[in-house]
Amino acid sequence: MAVNQMNEMIQIKNISFLGAKVTPALIGFDQSLSVVCGASDTGKSFLVEAIDFLLGGKELRRIPELDGYDKARISIESSEKGLWTFERSIEGGNYRIYQGNIEAATDVKESGTIKMKHAAGREDNISGWLLGAIDLLSKYVRKNASGDCRSLSFRDIARLIIVNEQEIIRTDSPFLTGQYVPKTAEKSTLKLMLTGADDSAIVPADTSQQSEANDQAKAELLEQWIADVEDEVTEYGFGRKDLEEQLEKLEQSISSSREQLQLAQSQLYEMTTQRREIVKNREAIKDRKDDIADMLERFNLLKVQYVTDLQRLMAIEESGSLFVHHERAHCPLCGASPEVQHSTEECDGDVESIVIAAAAEMEKIKKLASDLDSTITALHDESARLSDDLIEIEKQFSGVDSEIKSAIAPELSDMQSNYSEFVDTRSRVISHLSVFTRLDKLLAQRDELFGDAEEVEAGDKKIATKLSTQVLHDFSKTVERILEAWDFPDTGSVHFDEATMDFVINGKLRGNRGKGLRAITHAAATLGLLEFCKERSLPHPGFVVLDSPLLAYYKPEGEGDSLQGTSLKQKFYKYLIEEHSDSQVIVVENEHPPGSFEGQLGMTVFTKNPQHGRFGLFPPRETQ
CATH class of the missing domain: 3.40.50.300 (P-loop containing nucleotide triphosphate hydrolases)
Structure with missing residues (x-):
């Protein structure tokens, strides 16, 4: 060319x-x-x-x-x-x-x-x-x-x-x-x-210089404001359409994230409630085992006491029997000679009555000791069952606690982080969009005050x-x-x-x-x-x-x-x-x-x- x-x-x-x-x-x-x-x-x-x-x-x-x-x-x-x-x-x-x-x-x-x-x-x-x-x-x-x-x-x-x-x-x-x-x-x-x-x-049209100067000053001021806002838009490098599309996507993401977060929180609440019930049951079992241990300790002391009482009563019984069948002699209790003793009458030294009473008491203690042995055996059995239950409930606790810590809690934390990030980003986008709103208002104000600089109306001198x-x-x-x-x-x-x-x-x-x-x-x-x-x-x-x-x-x-x-x-x-x-x-x-x-x-x-x-x-x- x-x-x-x-x-x-x-x-x-x-x-x-x-x-x-x-x-x-x-x-x-x-x-x-x-x-x-x-x-x-x-x-x-x-x-x-x-x-x-x-x-x-x-x-x-x-x-x-x-x-x-x-x-x-x-x-x-x-x-x-x-x-x-x-x-x-x-x-x-x-x-x-x-x-x-x-x-x-x-x-x-x-x-x-x-x-x-x-x-x-x-x-x-x-x-x-x-x-x-x-x-x-x-x-x-x-x-x-x-x-x-x-x-x-x-x-x-x-x-x-x-x-x-x-x-x-x-x-x-x-x-x-x-x-x-x-x-x-x-x-x-x-x-x-x-x-x-x-x-x-x-040849310029005949217009008021003062009015034109005022209009020019207003226009320049508005133009400076508009330029400042446009510079702000350019500095951030965003477009209105892109921001609006981003805001729409963010609203959808926030809504979806909120639903997922609520579901995860519901699951966490259910799991923590379940864990709390397990802990409550575990503590109840431990408390019962502690109570059984305390009772067994007291019952063992009672059993020792029963043995001691039986031994003492057996000694009384044996001593009394020997005393009844022994030849007559001075009373070991009151010192009376055999001829003045009232063997046919009751007195504080009625050995035979004491032996009978001791034998009766021994039978009573043996029955109590037998009942005590049954109770102790029952408590041991209950304690063994509770131990088995405790092992099972510990497994349940470990399972639920592990699921909370390894799955639900981290997932919930990520969801909370994502939700917060979406909300923060939305706030920034809304802030950026407000710049365009300010720009629209300034442009509208400029157009309202001055209209199109090139517009020519009938009878106008422009x-x-x-x-x-x-x-x-x-x-x-x-x-x-x-x-x-x-x-x-x-x-x-x-x-x-x-x-x-x-x-x-x-x-x-x-x-x-x-x-x-x-x-x-x-x-x-x-x-x-x-x-x-x-x-x-x-x-x-x-x-x-x-x-x-x-x-x-x-x-x-x-x-x-x-x-x-x-x-x-x-x-x-x-x-x-x-x-x-x-x-x-x-x-x-x-x-x-x-x-x-x-x-x-x-x-x-x-x-x-x-x-x-x-x-x-x-x-x-x-x-x-």
């Missing part, structure tokens, strides 16, 4: 970071296609941010690798102004400028300074210098529906040519930031790029930005041609939807595709704008920087978002090599280009290995 050369263009030769006590970090770029690829966390995406910062961006993200560096440089070659190097503190502020490409040299005298802040029609600032180099100085874009205009800044164009990893996957238009206040200026900037005509001819249907058709065909050349799946017809300021590809809005396909189609839109301007000799910086356009190859959202197995990667690089030899394209990617293109493009590989190749954007620090 033959294209016309743009009137004026600029190219980035290199950027560098310098510090008094650190090794300079310098990286150069090819005049056509440059690819920076390799390991993660090596500074690839930071490189894109640094290019934007050095071309007038407001702030440079602070990363640990920046420690020790205090300034950065970018060398730019302009077909209009020649080769210059711009130096800026990493904290921001104005620039020192040097004629030529000084790279990391420190003994070069500066040629002057330029300012960071844009000033209309002046080239003593970075924005004006760059605009002057591409014949866009002193151009104006409309900033509101009343027709008020402001001078074009290079920052208006920068986001159309430098696409970082967050921007390239956004669901919104590739040409809009998604913020309310600058939307009109962003549309006007795109119109300027596509037509070459600015808005300086517009002026709408309208793009030529033919221009949009031709622009769409340029993007369609690129996608076809890349062999993009499901290409079909491409047309530009002015309502969303985005492309509809084969009937499907570009922003509604997966993030990988959004990335590659965003790259096509960015390159399409460059080619459209080249074909018509319209002003354009002549270079683009793309961060992770081939995301669908190595990190797709799902099967429908994947380009693995297709030839798009091969044809993507082939197209850039063949069709952009006269314009500069800088691609930052994780994966290397196909090996078949070796030598046809400028490639820098960040290895993250201090012993092999280039470590990263910044050299590795020496360990002490």
Whole structure:
């Protein structure tokens, strides 16, 4: 495909970071296609941010690798102004400028300074210098529906040519930031790029400046709140639909987990109740055995007492019998002589009565001893049975206790842990969803107060930005041609939807595709704008920087978002090599280009290995 050369263009030769006590970090770029690829966390995406910062961006993200560096440089070659190097503190502020490409040299005298802040029609600032180099100085874009205009800044164009990893996957238009206040200026900037005509001819409508100022202040405040909430959404990396689906699944999981938990708790309660009954029975048996042991001990003492009493009574009986049959003599009790004894009368010394009484008592004690022996035998038998029962009940206890400890209790603990985790996750999801609720309220409030900035009602004095249907058709065909050349799946017809300021590809809005396909189609839109301007000799910086356009190859959202197995990667690089030899394209990617293109493009590989190749954007620090 033959294209016309743009009137004026600029190219980035290199950027560098310098510090008094650190090794300079310098990286150069090819005049056509440059690819920076390799390991993660090596500074690839930071490189894109640094290019934007050095071309007038407001702030440079602070990363640990920046420690020790205090300034950065970018060398730019302009077909209009020649080769210059711009130096800026990493904290921001104005620039020192040097004629030529000084790279990391420190003994070069500066040629002057330029300012960071844009000033209309002046080239003593970075924005004006760059605009002057591409014949866009002193151009104006409309900033509101009343027709008020402001001078074009290079920052208006920068986001159309430098696409970082967050921007390239956004669901919104590739040409809009998604913020309310600058939307009109962003549309006007795109119109300027596509037509070459600015808005300086517009005569503003007669409106109250104070009212407009108040409305603008309100809009800016709301926009800041909206931006803060959107940043919060971006920081957490969640989507409303994903969160709602996750919340629905969590509610189902919590309900199911609650039922399982209640069942497990019921089982545990039954088992613990059973164990408690077993323990109660076991203690009752042990108490009864202890009682039997105590009784046996007392009964043994009683048995000994019975034996002692029997022995004593037997002694009385035997002594009495001998005494009755012994010859008469003086009474051993009262000392009376035989002739005066009253043997026929009863007295305290009636031995025969004592013997009879002793014999009767012995019979009584023998009967009691016999009953005692029976009782002791019965108690021993009962104690033996209780011992057998105790062994059986101990087995029951061990079985139930083991089941509780090894099965039910751990299972219940896991269920409780899972349930708690589900509930905690649900709380986080609800908290995340509340962010979207806040965003909805802010957006509704903004729409209620201001409506659509581009809406034109009958009799209203608002002026709408309208793009030529033919221009949009031709622009769409340029993007369609690129996608076809890349062999993009499901290409079909491409047309530009002015309502969303985005492309509809084969009937499907570009922003509604997966993030990988959004990335590659965003790259096509960015390159399409460059080619459209080249074909018509319209002003354009002549270079683009793309961060992770081939995301669908190595990190797709799902099967429908994947380009693995297709030839798009091969044809993507082939197209850039063949069709952009006269314009500069800088691609930052994780994966290397196909090996078949070796030598046809400028490639820098960040290895993250201090012993092999280039470590990263910044050299590795020496360990002490």
